[in-house]
Amino acid sequence: MMGEMHILHTNSITAELLLEGVGDFRAMERRARVLEKTIPVSEELVVNLVKRYGTPLFLILGERIARNYAAFQEFFPGVEIFYAVKANPHPLILEMLARWGSSFDVASAQEIALILEHGVAAERMIFANTIKKKEALQYAREKHIRLLTYDNEAELYKIRTFYPEADLVLRLKVPTLGSRIDLSYKFGVEPEExxxxxRLAKSLGLRTVGLSFHVxxxxxxxxxxxxxxEMVKVILxxxxxxxxxxxxxxIGGGFPLHTYYAEGEEASVEYMGETVYPLLKPFMARGYxxxxxxxxxxxxxxxxxxxxVIGKAVHSxxxxxxxxxxxxxxxxxxxFDKASFxxxxxxxxxxxxxCVLAGPTCDSLDVIAxxxxLPSLEIDDLILVPNIGAYSLASATNFNGFEKPRVLVV
Ligand SMILES: Cc1ncc(COP(=O)(O)O)c(C=O)c1O
Known part of the structure; x- marks a missing residue:
């Protein structure tokens, strides 16, 4: 395991320190390159943090967020980044990205409010949920979040009533071959429609400004x-x-984890940049x-x-x-994310x-893997789980009275 990293803050008050320290995310990114490892913190740090804060602990690796954000800018120059808040809405992550100039994809009134709290201007948001509660539309209008997505007639009528001056983006159903979560199953108009x-939007006096999809x-x-x-081009x-x-x-999300330095891994953001970015260039060249x-x-x-480990048993x-x-x-x-770790x-x-790894609740469904x-473990032994930043804490509950993990940025 790698050496030195120190805890930069543990709550939102000390968050300021982190943010001052990482004003230059490129400097952080360079450091992160040097520190790259599967478990990117030292054993000593983990043990000390556990002594101080107990478990479970959810460690946000600020330098990796910086590196990933920088990687998008590097591999997709000129493409504006709207971080999808749903993936992990922790305020410290939002704060970092907001400071670095990211824009945001929000899915609800609550996510809009969360991003506004970070001082992000309305133009830096897209309300990218094709189904919006009318109250959320009213809120988006009040807060001047102009970009909204849609993929059906009923939504257009709702938008005409509650936010007729919005700038609309039509979401298409697209191929999702090989993707673990098919985000064209529930969303997207068939390209033929x-x-x-x-035309309907136009006849209702609404303005569509673009097209979207999620692979x-x-x-x-x-x-x-x-x-x-290709579908987008035809429709344009x-x-x-x-x-x-x-x-x-x-172009939505779907980008894989950024694995610059691990060989033999699945496609990384770098690879997607090499293969997908050239396809975007003609659109950019035409002013899109x-x-x-x-x-x-x-x-x-x-x-x-x-x-x-809080318990141990032998069953069958x-x-x-x-x-x-x-x-x-x-x-x-x-x-929810069909993830494995x-x-x-x-x-x-x-x-x-x-062995079998199970969670702490009284539900038999609560089996992790x-x-x-693993080596033979005893009560109080620690288990470290990397690559668990997306769609994890975001959907965690307090079921059975078990607290969500404490979040620290390291
Ligand atoms: C509209 C939209 N955009 C972006 C995302 C983010 O996708 P990903 O985490 O794969 O980048 C999602 C995920 O559900 C989404 O629904």
Missing amino acids: AMYLL GSPCHNPDNYRRSL NDSAREGISLSLVD RVIAEPGRGIVGNACLLVTR GRVWYYLDDGLYGTFSAIP TFHTLHNGEEKIP EGVF
Whole structure:
């Protein structure tokens, strides 16, 4: 494990210190390159933090957020970044990104309010939920969040009533081949019906300014972007012929974790930049504003969970370890995001045996992983789980009275 890192703050008061320290995210990014490892903090730091704060602990690796944000800028120059708040809305993450100039993809009135609290101007937000409560539309109008997405007729009528002067973005259903979460299952108009909706919007006196899509998450297959952008091109041309002038292309999220330095891993943001960015250039050259809504790609690999063995049993010949975080907590990423994780202990070089890892609640559903090979563990041993930043804490609950992990930035 790697050496020195120190805790920069543990609550929002000391957050100021971190933010002052990381004003230059590029400097942080350079440091992060040097410090790159699977478990990017030292054993000593983990043990000290646990002594001080207990478990479970959710460690936000500020330098990785910086690195990931910088990577998007590097590999997608000119593409505006609207961080998808849903992936991890922790205020300290939002604060960093807001300071660095990111824009934000928000999905509800509450997310709008959260971003406004960070002093972000309304123009730096897109309300990218195709289904919006009318109260949320009214709130967006009051706060001047102009960019809204839609993909159906009923939404257009709702928008005409509650926010007729908004700038609309039509979301398309696109190929999501190979993506773990299919975000075109629930959303997006069939491309053949796009012109119908664009015309309807126009006839209702509404202004559509662009097209959007989401290739599913995470997406390691650049062909999904290629095929989506081909559809976009056809619809842009058709709409231009009908006098509907669109100026924005929103390529959504789906970007995989940024794994610059690990060899033999799945496609990284770097690879997607190499393959997808050239497809965007023609749009940019023709004057289209191109925006992206990365969530996972910014926070996925930037958080580490430290959880503790609180119980141990043998059931039907299998060893079970019960941890102080589970499926109703940070591991909610497993049912909701279909995620799987790797588990690390502080034991070195011992023989590994298969075990089951379960959460602390009284629900039998609360099983984190089976057939995991770990050294023999005792009560109070720690388990470290990297790459757990996206769609994890965001969906954690306090079910059964178990607290969500304490969040620290290191
Ligand atoms: C509209 C929209 N944009 C962006 C995202 C973020 O996607 P990802 O985390 O794959 O980057 C999502 C995820 O659900 C989404 O629904």
